[in-house]
Amino acid sequence: MDNAIAKATRIISEGRRIFAFTGAGISVESGIPAFRGPGSVWERYDPRNLDIDYFVQHPEKAWPVIKQIFYNFMGSHAQPNAAHRTLALMEAAGHLDCVVTQNIDGLHQSAGSKRVHEFHGTASRVVCLGCRHTMPAAEADLSPDVPRCPLCGAVLKPDFVFFGEGIPADAYEPSSQAARHADVCIVVGTSGEVMPAGMIPIEAKRCGATVVEINTTPSTFTRSITDIFVQGKAAEVFAQIRLPYIDRP
């Protein structure tokens, strides 16, 4: 076991108030591309389609792209990997307080995690821009170019946070609380480039947490708040972090 993984294993084993902060990188080994980096989503699609003002003005242009990125591909095929499963097993053993995720793919919940704060909302729900009715995306008719609310006919929007939108209060507050109380923050698969999400690990560090980061490449956190950097793929690294209550993630 390499030195960084041994150190990360010790810090995590000794941690008493641990939370995880995850980004797109944790789902790459589940077949979901990251947003930034080689072959990423923003290399292939224009992020303007996820700008709230653009979406409201041009839903007929934004929705087809959104479906390609999040529903035609991501929607049904992806399965959680060993990284998601390890975090779920840690929570089940009472050794992880929660997961704060920037991801909208629902894979933490699919892996069995119960306390998941979806900082950027979720692709699994859609919300009506008119009457605010929400429904599971799987039960909505997304086939029209512009999917519409079955109740009032207004435009439906995926219930994840678009650029220019605020963070859901029911995610922001518990995430900040987890950060303030943690003694260990496990940062997995995030570039740290997007705020205010990126403030969560920074707040944890400010309040005394030890930061263990798992990433294939250094992020904005690595040079600033990370105490132990484990370079590698999330599922492969978590498979090597041996915890007494996990025989095989």
Ligand code: APR
């Ligand atoms: N294992 C671990 N880390 C990985 C892996 C992997 N297999 N593959 C890629 N990574 C790392 C990359 O090195 C990068 O640092 O995951 C990170 C992915 O960064 P981003 O694509 O920027 O994803 P994220 O940080 O979650 O983006 C934040 O940006 O576009 C918005 O709302 C979107 O929630 C997203 C936010």
